Amino acid sequence: RxxxxxxxxxxxxxxxxxxxxxxxxxxxxxxxxxxxxxxxxxxxxxxxxxxxxxxxxxxxxxxxxxxxxxxxxxxxxxxxxxxxxxxxxxxxxxxxxxxxxxxxxxxxxxxxxxxxxxxxxxxxxxxxxxxxxAPALPLRMLDHWDNPDGFVERGYAGRSIFNWWLLPDHLDPRLIDYARANASIGINAVVVNNVNASALMLTPRYIEKLARLADAWRPLGIRVWLSARFSAPRDLGGLSTADPLDPQVRRWWKDKADEIYRAIPDFGGFLVKANSEGQPGPQDYGRTHADGANMLAQALGGRGTVIWRAFVYASGSETDRVKLAYEEFKPLDGKFASNVILQVKNGPLDFQPREPFHPLFGAMPHTRLMLEAQITKEYLGFATHLAFLAPLWAEALGADTGHGEAGRALTVAQTLAQGGMAGVANTGSDRNWTGGHFDQANWYAFGRLAWNPDLSADEIAREWAAQTFSRDPAFTVPVAETMVGSRQAVVDYMTPLGLAHQMGTGHHYGPAPWVSDLSRPEWNPTYYNRADKSGIGFDRTVTGSDALAQYAPSVAVHWADAATMDEDYLLWFHHLQWDYQTQSGRTLWRELVARYDRGVAAVDAMAAQWADLASYVDARRHRDVADFLAIQKREAHWWRDASIAYFGAVCGCDLPPGTRTPA
Ligand code: GCW
Known part of the structure; x- marks a missing residue:
């Protein structure tokens, strides 16, 4: 219905x-x-x-x-x-x-x-x-962070769509609808389990279940993949080590791959999160990421591919977490087997409302790369807030890495030509799949951009709105405009001017710019805002962490000078005095308040506009969206009020005249 x-x-x-x-x-x-x-x-x-x-x-x-x-x-x-x-x-x-x-x-x-x-x-x-x-990128993949017990990590739409208990005997027809939806936008690969992987998925019982899915999805052009737990030879195989250079370990993985290919001849391969956030990996045995990836690549042979994640920040985070993946992987360029792809998040931190693109794009010319995007909105208001992500992804995909030859542009999208895009899925058991109706648009947009990274966010929004709600341009045109602006609204009311990671720690919902007591310093919001009596922002220039130096010089130069740069990235790269004069002529403090206000006003406008469009949408979905917008409206105000109350107290600054006082 x-x-x-x-x-x-x-x-x-x-x-x-x-x-x-x-x-x-x-x-x-x-x-x-x-x-x-x-x-x-x-x-x-x-x-x-x-x-x-x-x-x-x-x-x-x-x-x-x-x-x-x-x-x-x-x-x-x-x-x-x-x-x-x-x-x-x-x-x-x-x-x-x-x-x-x-x-x-x-x-x-x-x-x-x-x-x-x-x-x-x-x-x-x-x-x-x-x-x-024709597709611009060969791999267009969804990564599910679904655990075998049905819990979805960072899932906001109910439980997992995969019922492993009933598989292989019963296949829920919803899984065919899911595959049709994916095929309709060109998605051709699905990793069915969380990168924080359970070794259970590699057992014979689960391989049989996976084979049933593979058979069902094959006619719709979708191959199945698994997240592989690196310690599986120990967890399942009874070996005393998972050292990638150990012959028994290598044998174990080869046998495991053979077993999988007997059941699923077109199995895609393994996705691996190693030595990151407590996951096992080759470094546990003094080996490199390349040793680990290449060992698995050899086990798969010509049959499949290893996708190795670059999301690591294990040590040295005291200086600057965003530098760590580059430091770890850049020296490994050229050291990966030809059936290894390195999967890099769009930005160097972690799926924030806005980050500059990851400096590894363009910096690894001898390595196949995949961009990882997060469709589930962990840091953008979960499934509740309306935030259309096509503009975020298009911004990353279209960025010039500065690594082109002879002065020509080399965009992030162009560096993916031998790899593709992976999106962390936002699906769940909710009737509407994604929690919020507008979250469906993010699944849709992900697929459309992975097919053609040059599509505009507006075009995608219009075609989605027409198919999903109403074809009337009196509806699609204003709705698309609102969708396209919605991500900037979230940036403005959560983390304006290049701030990042200000969300409540652990769950990542709601404001917490004051939190500073977590044991790992790089998990604290204060680590990122660096706000004190004199100023705010993270100095990543040469006088600070110099993360800027990880970008090509032609790119870095645009972010080096606070006075001339795009202020959307201002506090990502610079620590500035509260009375610093921004490009608008306002002081930094006042500009910050103005941005929070702008975000709040944008959400107020979204809610009002949606109310006006009631006649184009069936009552049930209209009401669902209206309810969510009412929550978003309240929470945008919460974000603004809490953030400026805290920053105002830190700097000892008064609210600009005419500004509504935090409640
Ligand atoms: O965004 C963070 C999440 C973790 C996630 C991790 C990752 C799967 O908070 O839940 O773990 O990134 O990408 O590995």
Whole structure:
């Protein structure tokens, strides 16, 4: 039912009459040239589902053709497909005016079918359609932080969608809907378990369960992966060590890989969090991350890939935590096997509302890289606050790393060409999958950007809103505008001007800029704000931690000078006096207050706008969103009030005249 949000963006709401007639004119009896396969069947069944629902009648469909199997008169349709990567497709009209989806491979037919449905579901007709598209990045992956017991780490949408208890005998049909949703946006890989991994997932019982999932998802182009616990040879194998250079350990992993591939011939590989936040790893045995990754890579051989996470900050955090991953991994560039990918979070800290891009992007030219984004909003108000993340990811993907050749740009997205993007999933057992209805947009946007990092946040927001709620531009245009601005609103009311990690410690919800008593210094908000009587901010220039030096000189230069830089990163890189004059002419203190106020005002406006749009949305979903916005509104005020009360007390500064006093 549309009203509980379960259908996601695959609602296929009926078209208005004029569009339905125009679309119908371009369809005919569904047809497939060549043999059918489980994948083409999945494509055809989705096309009938979508068109039947949108047109209100059944039987009209689309021609699907593999490039080599087009009939003579239409063979030209395949020309733009030459040289496209797997999954690429073209949607165009045949000589008789009917629409065809053409691709080099079956996965391309599947993606093309979903793209065609998206096109129509977003409100466009088929009269002049001619779209050729292919994925920019080979791996487009969801990482679930789901534990085998059903608890989801940083999950805000109920329990895990994976019921390991009932698998392999029973497969919840929701897992097919989940795979359809993923396939519709091009996601082709899923890590089913938490990177804080339980070794249980590698036992024969669980491999059998995983095989059932793999079989169910294969027709939708999704491969399964596992997070592997590095100490598994000890935990499960009865060995006394997990040293990656120990022959018995190597044998154990090789045998384990063989066992998995017997059950799942297209198993993707292992994702590993090692020597980070208490997880076991090669450094427990005096070995490097490369030793650990390469050992697993050898066990998989040509069959699969190891994705090794760069999220480490084990030692030396007293100086500056954000420098540690670079210091650890940069020297290992070129030392990883060809089937290893290094997975780097978008920023050097930890999924903050805003961070500069991670300095490892562009700095490891001989290593395959994957960008890790967090779809679940651990530091952005969980599932409750409306924060559309496409602008955050687009900002990272589009950043010039400064490592291009001959002065040319090399964007973060370009450094991912041999790897891809992983998103920490925000799904759970809630009827609407993601807790908040607008959180569905983040799942959607993640997939769309992993397919094409050049898409604009606005474009993604509009197509999502049209498919999910209403195609009326009187709805989609203002809603998209609000969505695009929503992330900046969160930045403003939580951590303006480049502040970071000011959230309540442990749970990461709500303000706590005053907390300073945790045993690991780099977990304290005061470690990041460095606010005292004289000023605020983290000096990461040459006079401070010099984290700035980890960026290419052409990039670092933009952040080196507080007076000319983009002030969105001001206090990330600089410690400044409270009376420092910002670019607006206000003192730093007043600018800070103005930013908090701006964030609060933006949320107030979002809530008011949503109230005005009630007539476009079914009552149930409208109310759900309105309730969440009311919470966000209250909590934006809480963030502002608590933050300026604390910082004001530290600096001994008065509130600017006319400012509402914290409650
Ligand atoms: O963002 C932090 C989270 C941890 C998480 C860790 C990581 C899975 O607070 O819950 O652990 O990052 O990415 O490994």
């Amino acid at each position: 549309a009203e509980d949000g379960h259908a996601l963006w695959l609602r296929y709401a009926p078209l208005d009459e004029a569009t339905a007639i125009a679309v119908n004119a371009r369809l005919g009896p569904p047809e497939l040239f060549g043999n059918s396969s489980p994948m083409t069947q999945a494509a055809q069944s989705e096309l009938s589902r979508g068109f039947d629902a949108m047109l209100g009648q059944s039987g009209r469909g689309v021609i699907l053709a593999r490039a080599g199997q087009l009939p003579g008169g239409d063979s030209g349709l395949a020309e733009p497909l030459a040289g496209l990567p797997s999954g690429g497709y073209r949607i165009a009209q045949r000589h008789d005016g009917r629409v065809a989806v053409v691709a080099n491979d079956d996965i391309g037919l599947l993606y093309g079918s979903f793209a065609l449905l998206r096109h129509v579901a977003s409100g466009a007709n088929l009269d002049a359609i001619d779209v050729t598209s």
